[in-house]
Amino acid sequence: MRLLxxxxxxxxxxxxxxxxxLFVFLFFIWKLxxxxxxxxxxxxxxxxxxxxxNGKNTADFILDASGKYRIYPFGFRKNIxxxxxxxxxxxxxxxxxxxxxxxxxxxxLARRWQGPISMAVYSSPSDLEDxxxxxxxxxxxxxxxxxxxxAHFVTLLTPGDRRPASSVALDVDNQQQxxxxxxxxxxxxxxxxxxxxxxxxxxxxxxxxxxxxxxLRNIGRTFSNSEYVLVVDIDQTPNVGLHNAFISFIKARRRxxxxxxxxxxxxxxxxxxxxxxTATSVATPGTKTELLGLLRxxxxxxxxxxxxxxxxxxxxxxxxxxxxxxNDMTVSHQVEWIDPWEPFFFTPNKAPMYDERFMQxxxxxxxxxxxxxxxxxxxxxxxxxxxxxxxxxTAETFHKSKQTELTRNRALFAVFKKELLxxxxxxxxxxx
Numbered sequence: 125m126r127l128l129x130x131x132x133x134x135x136x137x138x139x140x141x142x143x144x145x146l147f148v149f150l151f152f153i154w155k156l157x158x159x160x161x162x163x164x165x166x167x168x169x170x171x172x173x174x175x176x177x178n179g180k181n182t183a184d185f186i187l188d189a190s191g192k193y194r195i196y197p198f199g200f201r202k203n204i205x206x207x208x209x210x211x212x213x214x215x216x217x218x219x220x221x222x223x224x225x226x227x228x229x230x231x232x233l234a235r236r237w238q239g240p241i242s243m244a245v246y247s248s249p250s251d252l253e254d255x256x257x258x259x260x261x262x263x264x265x266x267x268x269x270x271x272x273x274x275a276h277f278v279t280l281l282t283p284g285d286r287r288p289a290s291s292v293a294l295d296v297d298n299q300q301q302x303x304x305x306x307x308x309x310x311x312x313x314x315x316x317x318x319x320x321x322x323x324x325x326x327x328x329x330x331x332x333x334x335x336x337x338x339x340l341r342n343i344g345r346t347f348s349n350s351e352y353v354l355v356v357d358i359d360q361t362p363n364v365g366l367h368n369a370f371i372s373f374i375k376a377r378r379r380x381x382x383x384x385x386x387x388x389x390x391x392x393x394x395x396x397x398x399x400x401x402t403a404t405s406v407a408t409p410g411t412k413t414e415l416l417g418l419l420r421x422x423x424x425x426x427x428x429x430x431x432x433x434x435x436x437x438x439x440x441x442x443x444x445x446x447x448x449x450x451n452d453m454t455v456s457h458q459v460e461w462i463d464p465w466e467p468f469f470f471t472p473n474k475a476p477m478y479d480e481r482f483m484q485x486x487x488x489x490x491x492x493x494x495x496x497x498x499x500x501x502x503x504x505x506x507x508x509x510x511x512x513x514x515x516x517x518t519a520e521t522f523h524k525s526k527q528t529e530l531t532r533n534r535a536l537f538a539v540f541k542k543e544l545l546x547x548x549x550x551x552x553x554x555x556x
Contacts, residue, residue, distance in 0.1 A: 187281065188339055189480065196277040197347050199256065200263060203271050204240060214371050216470070217242050217350035221340035222358035224255040227262055229358045229514070234268035236410075239367030241273045242348035244340035248333065249279050276343050280333055338478035338488050345473055354395065354470045359514045362395070364410035366509055370470060373453035373506070392496060393470040394459070394505040396444050397427035397436060399513040408512050412449050415510055419445070424512065431517045435490075438465040440505060447507045456507040461497035463556050466490045468511055475501065479540060485526050486533035491540050494555040498544045 185194040218237050221244040222229070234241055247255040256277065263270040345353050352374065356362070370393070378388060398415065400408060401423050409415040409424065418424040427436050438459055447456040459465075466489040476495050482488040497503075541555045 188343075192281055193336065193339065194279050194281050195343060197343070198274055199277045200259060200273070200275040202240065202274050214352065214374050215240070215350045216352045216354070216367060216371055216374075217348040218362070218367070219341060219344035219348055219353045219355045220244075220358050221246065221337060221344060223247065223335070224251055224258060226358050227255075227258060230262065230273065231266040231269055233356075233358065233361060234266070234272050236361050236364065236408075237272070237367055238268075238365075239272065240348070240350065242276070242344040242350075242353075243273050244276045244278055244343040246278045246335065246340055249282050252277065252279050274347060276347055278336070278340060278343060334483040336480065336483050338482050338492075339480045342477045342480060345477065348473065350473050352470050353473050354468070356468055356511060357513070360397070360468075360511045361408045361514065363412065363415075363508070363510050366395075369453045369508065370506075376452075387502075389472055389474075390500050391502050391504055392472075392475070393455075393509075394439060394467045394503055395469060395509040395511050396439050396441060396505065397468050397511045397513065398424050399427050399429070399516050400424050402515045408514070412508050412510065415512070416445060416449075425516070427511075427513055428517055432464075435464050435466050438462055439467055444505055444507070449508065453509065454507045455504045457505050459503045459505060461493060461503055463494065464490050466493055467503065469503065470506075471496070471501075475499075481536060481540075482533055484529040484533070486530035487537040488533070491537055494541065495544060498548050498551050498553050498555060500551065500553070 185196050187193065188195060217240040218233070219242045220230075220233065224245065224247050227245070230243065245255060245259065259275055259277075263273070341355050345355070352370070354362075354366075354370075373393075374388075377383060378385075398419075400406065400418070404423050406418065406423050409418055415424055426433075426439070426441050429436075438461075440457055440459055443457045447454075476492070476499055478488065478492045479495070482491055544555065
C-alpha cells in the first residue's frame with residue numbers, strides 16, 4: 125500500500141519508481157543467469173524441427189530405400205565457427221551414429237575431433253520427441269556440439285505415417301515445454317539423471333527393434349557434404365588434431381607427382397583402433413607417445429583383442445608402433461584386405477556405401493571393407509592416427525542375442541559376396 129500511495133504523489137515520483145523497479149527486474153535476471161557458470165538458458169532451436177519442439181507436432185521427413193524408416197535430415201544444423209573452416213580446402217567429416225541413451229558420449233567426441241560431424245541418431249517412434257529435446261539441450265550445454273554437429277534423426281515408420289504428403293503429424297505425445305526451473309538446471313546434473321543412468325543398463329544393440337547401423341552410417345555420409353569421411357562408433361575417441369592433420373596429409377599427398385589422381389581416389393586410410401581399460405581411471409591418450417606408454421602398461425590394447433583378434437590383427441600393429449612419431453602424418457604401411465578384417469578408415473565419400481541389409485551385430489563393417497577391396501580400393505595405414513574405444517571389449521559387454529544375429533548376418537554375408545561377383549565382374553579380387 126505504501127508503494128502505491130507513493131506512486132500517486134506525482135509524475136516525478138512515478139518516474140523514479142519505474143526506474144527503480146526496472147533496475148530490480150534487470151538485476152534479478154542478471155543474477156539468475158550468472159549465479160552459476162554451469163547454468164544454461166534455452167535458446168530458440170536452430171532446427172527444422174522447431175515447430176515440433178514448439179508443440180505444433182509436425183515436421184518433414186523422407187523415407188529410406190526400404191520404406192521402413194523415417195529420416196529427418198538436419199534436425200539440427202551446426203553453427204560451425206571460423207576455427208573449423210578457415211583455410212580448409214578439403215572438407216573432411218567424422219560420421220557416427222547412436223541411440224538416445226548414448227548421446228552423452230557425443231560432447232567428448234566433438235571436443236576431441238574439432239571438425240564437422242554428421243550424426244545419425246536412432247530412436248523409437250514413442251521416444252522421438254524426448255530424443256529431440258535431449259539433443260537440443262545437449263547442444264546448448266556443449267559449444268562443441270552446437271558448433272560442429274549436424275544431427276539427423278531416424279525412427280521406424282508406423283502404419284499411420286504412410287501418407288502422400290511429406291509434412292505429417294508425428295505420432296507422439298505432445299509434452300509440455302520445459303519448466304522455468306528446468307531451464308536453469310546445471311547441465312551435468314540434468315544429463316546425469318536423464319541419460320547416464322539409462323546408459324548404464326543399456327548393452328550394445330539391446331533395442332526393442334533391430335538397430336540399423338549401416339543405414340545410419342549411410343545417412344551420416346549422405347548428409348555430410350564432405351569429400352572424405354571417417355566413420356566411427358560413438359564410443360571411440362580419435363587422437364588430438366586428427367582432423368587437421370588428415371587435411372594437411374591429403375593436400376600433401378596430392379602434390380606427390382608419383383601418385384596419380386586415380387590412386388588417391390582409390391585409397392582408404394586406416395586408423396588403427398585400440399581399447400582402454402576404464403577400470404584404471406586413466407585419461408584417454410591424445411598422442412601416439414601417450415598411447416604407446418599405455419600399451420606397455422597393458423592399460424591399452426588393440427581393439428577386439430579378446431573377442432575377435434583376427435578382425436583387427438591385419439592392421440599390422442607392430443609396424444605401426446615401430447613407425448617413428450613425427451609432427452607430419454604419413455603412411456606407415458599398406459595392407460591387402462583379407463577376411464575378416466574390419467578396420468576403421470578415412471574414405472572418399474564417393475566410395476560405395478554400406479549395405480543396409482546388415483543390422484544389429486556382425487558383418488556390417490566387414491561387408492563394406494570387402495566391397496571396397498573388390499571395387500579396387502587399397503588400404504594404407506596412417507602413421508600417427510588412432511582411435512580408442514571406451515572400455516575393453518569382453519563377452520560380458522554384449523547383449524544376449526549377439527550369437528543369433530551373428531549367425532544370421534554370416535549367412536547374409538555369403539550371399540553378399542556372391543552378389544559382388546555380379547556387381548564387379550571385371551575385378552580379379554575376392555573376399556577370402
